Amino acid sequence: MIYKFKSKAAGDVIMMGPGGDQVLGIIGKAPGPKGIIEPAQMPAAMKALEAAIAAEDAVRKDATEEDDAKPGKGDGISLRQRAWPLVEMMKRAHAADEPIVWGV
Template sequence: MLYKFKSKVTGDLIMLEPNGRQILQLIGKDDPTSAHKGILLPADMPAAIAALEHAIAQDDAAQQQHLQEAQAAGKTQSPADGVTLRQRALPFIEMLQRCQKADKEVVWGV
């Protein structure tokens, strides 16, 4: 399944199901009805952006700690093993910021 986030002021943002579900969970839209079909109103966007930015900061810290532990153990590990939450969430944050500025909602599953 794919998540397709739509708005009237940005292009569509498409995510694979696990990634879209993670984003929705982070912004508090993880109930069964919102998971497949929902709307995020401009008034709710500042809280959603703040929640995503907080989750990104936590993920960045965990990635940095993991990298330091690997280096301390003598393992060579690149800092970019896989796609980070920051890379996945930033396009969505940018979408929310533009929609909030234009006072337009974001919808998915419609």
């Protein structure tokens, strides 16, 4: 499944299924074909994403230090890279008091 997050306050953000499922799970939303993030929910959602990003960054840093190697091509896209567009969308939508929806 492909997620297309939309808000009147920002341009669309598109995520592939697994990444979208992961981000929605972190912010406490059930992955599914339709949904909404209300402006009142956005500060907690952004904090949850920031905490998950910090935790993943720490794990990646520890793994790199233990292996004493540089990250290679197989490391994939980090949560920080994957979630950044949605976090920026949340900041704009929250400031404009507009919801973020997908699947509608």
